[in-house]
Amino acid sequence: MWTEGWRSRFKAAAETHFDVLIIGGGISGAGIALEAARAGLRVALVEQNDFASGTSSWSSKLVHGGLRYLASGDWRLTRESVHERQRLMRDLPGLVEPLDFMLPVYAHDKPGRWALGAALGMYDLMAGKRYSHYMKPSTFGTHMPYLNSGDLKGGFVYRDAVTDDVGLTLRVLIEAHEYGALAANYVRADEFIFDNDKVVGARVTDSETGDAFTIQASSVVNATGPWSDKLRERVDGRPQLRPLRGSHFVFPFHALPVARAITLFHPDDRRPLFAIPWQGATVFGTTDLDHEQPMDEPSRMSAAESDYLIAAARHYFPSRDLCAADAFSAFAGVRPVVRGEPGASASEESRESAIDVEKGLITVTGGKLTTFRVTAHEVLERVADALGRRFTLNTKAPIVHAGTASAHTSLEVARGVRHGPAYAGMPAGQSDATRLGTTDYCLRELRFALTHEAVAHLDDLMLRRTRAGLLLCKGGLHQLPLIEPLVRDALGWNSAQWDREVERYLAHWQAVHAPA
Template identity: 45%
Template sequence: MRARAEEIGALAGREWDVLVIGGGITGAGILLEAARRGLRAMLVEQRDFAWGTSSRSSKLVHGGLRYLAEGQLRLTRESVREREALLREAPGLVEPQGFAFADHGGGWPRRLGFLAVLRIYDRLAGRREPHWETADGFAMLAPNVRREGLLGGVRYTDAKTDDARLVLRVLDEARAHGAEALNYVAVQGMLREGGRIVGARLLDERSGQEQAVRARVVVNASGAWAGALGGEGKGPRLRPLRGSHLVLPSWRLPLAQAVSLLHPGDRRPVFAFPWEGATLVGTTDVDHSEGLHLEARITRHEFDYLMTALRAAFPQLGLQDGDVLATYAGVRPVIDSGQHGAPSKERREHMVWSEPGLVSVTGGKLTTFRAIALDTLRHAAPQLPGWQADLAPVPVFARVTPPLCRALPGSVLRRLGGRYGRHAQALVDAAGEGELETVPGTETLWAELRWAARAERARTLADLLLRRTRLGILLPQGGAAHLARIKTICQPELGWDEARWLAEQAGYMALWRECYGIPAA
């Protein structure tokens, strides 16, 4: 605690060019792009890094096929460009994911229209691949899909990621360029001089220490929480939308491809795809009316909605509520069009607006975080006299050589290189006996827990199990059966005494039951 207070005091005593508020993917991207262009940049997050939307997304790095079908060509072009860049730059973290869409008699006009959209999608990505499969060929791609009335199907390629690890990797890249990032530091209010914002008053949630930090420009990148920082009210009206998901064991819903299907009730698209050794199902798109200070959670209605889609698509599997390992929900910062239409019809572009000393940004997609960051810096540039920089896109990540370890296969080394970047070799070298084995039922190494506890600023057990690793949503009951071994690995690294560990364990399990378990009927 004392070291933490000293760290914050030292940082507060420095003059910053940019103070970024918000530790999700948007804030992390802005921090990186600012730091690599010579700005003295610092980020603060009131909870944990990626605590909000950026650890609770659908885990897809996609070009936005739906946006293209709705005529949003600019957004799709930008998304496809960013997806392809991340696939090149972050192997092991951003990976290709095939999608399959069954045709149970939608009619030739609809089928031809879908194929035409996919041809444009391919052209934007600079690739070309076959898209139509016969019924037998489609059944090979998705063997458990409903065969009755199956005429064939469409397939295409997008990408997937671990969203929380993506945020952490971007933050680490920013630190390599001299930036600073602190979690559990809340903004108490803005510093103002002569009608201009010149910094912020910060509160360290752990020590209770308050500090004033000065910056030439404050960037509000707090997403769905953007309206809570008290600017002059010039920003757009937000429509917080909740997306909820299910996680099932891969043996219970085995998939080689992602399967897109239309919900039998309202014909909305729902997907299921293999992720981190499990199968992820989503997503809903409903207005979120609960307070944003509360942890988002799935409702029973949303749970039943997704289970209905699965049972209709895979009737022979006989899926039951008890087959679900975990649930999670996140709130998207969508800009309200004012049309009062269906949530899924709201546009997903980002918006940036400014006032003296403050630049705010919200909206947008996980995939386009680099483009959002560069656009935000363009708006900030007039408030940074003397700073000139080329804001053309450059690779997000430095080239990384996968770690060396004869005990691990190449696919695992590639995964570690993607998720941990320049620290992957140190993670492998720090592993204790048996820690280069995977946690049963997942693709996570036990050694990842040790490294997270030692070097990744985890402050709570939830940080370790829900964001540094994803064991909390990949294992039954949030990993309760493995807590004894997790304690053996992590407690010495964290420096927690027995009372602290027991308190953390009790708090984590209560949180898991309330927000990540199966909601009561």
């Protein structure tokens, strides 16, 4: 995707005039870049930190229709999400994988068995396939042996999907690059350029080199998620976001062994929770509350959220006797939700996307990981208006080109899909098959990420190009000597720079991801 010298080439190319400049390198910005480049537009994307380092790396890892949206009467969003879930599973095997969920029914639960069955029947109808079915208590318990069985009346099985949210974002950016889009991480948009009170570009700074330059474009898209109101201030936009935080634990599988995912309702407030098998571990969350931490600091789980999640884990899995210290890691993300009616609870706020145009700046907020492609098409309708011409969007094309056809195992297929066609053509290395601790990541993937995927810092590699920092004890501290030669050789770091990066990474992990 991006190879040595890509920063200087991006700066040189930025002297040209683009059809669209996208600010924000999460899934929304990536999806817009892909669909715009596929339509033949000249596209540039800048991200002030690392790609997918905001909301798009700290989701619940689900590609789902959203049963609770159905329960709240949001049929259109649920149907749209289910259709996109089916498409993503079809187009990205190995990266977006089907995942069966168990949904227990306890005595006196509301909604009860019949209401849940009707909702799941509608869910299946939207997908065009029958996935859900009911299990008696004895059968349900054999599939979830550690679940609290007191007053258990049975339960349902239904289907959604799971992904690596960063992997999905990067794969979409790789595809956009194949269509000619330019993308740069660690490039900050400092100020807009105006022509007759209309935004026509931005002055940007590369924080890695200190270089400042100008990007001119006929349309500019603000896809910065929870930070979008900050950019809108520059065009006199009124604040409209209600940032909501969702936090999760990542437990070793032996601590919370769930072979299937399970949907639960917190015993205190009945808010939905999930336990999800993910990359050999178990993700448990999520919370949903107003994010009152400073937006210029990484989001982190609060002590109250930790207590809230552990209380639910202990209620539903009493024999596991879980505590926060049992987890590998914790993570928190901020949802860029558009503020709705006064007095609405966090969980009642709509996850619909919203698009505003102010002084030529096209801002997209809200939305879901699952529906990023639909959101991109809606944004491009505004881009077409700004350009004064229409262009064709291929709504039926696969989201990405298929990965390597020479893979012989499901893991190789997944790697090929995740990294794109260039991964199969990378020359073999002596220790390619060596795994990073207990994870499925091999050194070949790390080499590819270091040479093709714009790694600038150690945390880019440990928390996003791989998720090893979440899946290994102490953020993968004990694996760092193994990867030091690989990283230093690929990035040209001397021993002093390596030591600085290790110190930086471990301090960040301890402050943001250490379970407490």
